[in-house]
Amino acid sequence: VRAFPLPTQTRILTVANQKGGVGKTTTTVNLAAALASEGARVLVVDLDPQGNASTALGVDHRGDQPSVYDVLIRDGSISEIIQQSPESPNLFCLPATIHLAGAEIELVPMVAREQRLRGALDRFLAEETEAGEMFHYVLIDCPPSLGLLTINAFVAAREVLIPIQCEYYALEGLSQLLNNISLIERHLNPTLAVSTILLTMYDGRTRLAFQVAEDVRTHFPEQTLAAVIPRSVRISEAPSYGQTVIGFDRGSPGSISYLEAAAEIAERGAPNRGN
Numbered sequence: 535v536r537a538f539p540l541p542t543q544t545r546i547l548t549v550a551n552q553k554g555g556v557g558k559t560t561t562t563v564n565l566a567a568a569l570a571s572e573g574a575r576v577l578v579v580d581l582d583p584q585g586n587a588s589t590a591l592g593v594d595h596r597g598d599q600p601s602v603y604d605v606l607i608r609d610g611s612i613s614e615i616i617q618q619s620p621e622s623p624n625l626f627c628l629p630a631t632i633h634l635a636g637a638e639i640e641l642v643p644m645v646a647r648e649q650r651l652r653g654a655l656d657r658f659l660a661e662e663t664e665a666g667e668m669f670h671y672v673l674i675d676c677p678p679s680l681g682l683l684t685i686n687a688f689v690a691a692r693e694v695l696i697p698i699q700c701e702y703y704a705l706e707g708l709s710q711l712l713n714n715i716s717l718i719e720r721h722l723n724p725t726l727a728v729s730t731i732l733l734t735m736y737d738g739r740t741r742l743a744f745q746v747a748e749d750v751r752t753h754f755p756e757q758t759l760a761a762v763i764p765r766s767v768r769i770s771e772a773p774s775y776g777q778t779v780i781g782f783d784r785g786s787p788g789s790i791s792y793l794e795a796a797a798e799i800a801e802r803g804a805p806n807r808g809n
């Protein structure tokens with residue numbers, strides 16, 4: 535496989551959908567691994583207290599391990615907390631521990647509570663530049679709710695990637711998500727754009743999946759990737775080995791579909807918004 539083009543500026547994408555179980559975490563870690571395997575330096579920020587992204591990347595996130603909680607609540611510095619994933623020397627994770635569950639409440643009285651992650655990421659990326667290094671992508675995995683953790687992700691990002699599960703209720707809640715994103719855009723982050731929609735858990739045998747995919751493409755022709763992620767046992771098995779499907783079974787259809795999605799994201803580049 536040919537290496538993907540690399541962005542000249544760090545692209546920061548938040549993977550969001552307020553529904554649980556639609557493939558946010560799976561998409562975050564597999565796209566990150568796909569991009570890293572093609573030469574990009576990639577950081578995954580695990581913003582879900584469940585820590586599923588940290589698990590899938592084979593990164594330690596037990597109990598008192600320094601984590602994204604320390605970054606958000608204690609001004610911890612990202613460079614001291616990130617861990618390299620055993621899967622690739624280009625792939626890093628800012629892990630989540632169970633402490634993050636409390637952050638949703640602890641953030642409430644804090645100054646600039648919506649900007650905590652953005653501030654820390656800005657400092658970190660500036661340090662990298664100073665050291666002559668660069669992260670090409672930061673992918674943020676969100677919890678399934680629109681609390682302060684997700685708001686921090688939207689404020690830190692420039693792009694939103696929405697995974698949509700190809701099932702009957704898929705579009706329900708999507709307009710609410712888009713409304714919330716435009717509120718954030720208006721009040722907290724004018725540079726935010728929904729750049730990417732990815733259809734996941736596609737079951738080609740059902741007419742319903744086909745119809746949902748058609749519907750999404752009709753409504754979001756520019757954003758929806760041509761690549762579709764099939765329902766695949768290999769994808770769901772990989773995390774129990776502390777691996778992404780890219781590392782676990784690179785030649786499997788699920789892995790190939792994530793490599794294709796990553797190639798499209800890389801080839802399209804960042805959305806044109808003058809910033």
Ligand code: ADP
Nearest residue numbers: 554555556557558559560735764765766769770
């Ligand atoms: P979210 O982060 O949105 O809650 P997950 O990524 O954790 O969703 O996915 C929910 C469940 O579905 C997990 O058990 C995951 O392994 C499984 N899963 C996700 N994508 C696929 C897929 N393409 N094929 C099969 N299982 C999948």
Ligand code: MG
Nearest residue numbers: 558559582586
């Ligand atoms: Mg998740």
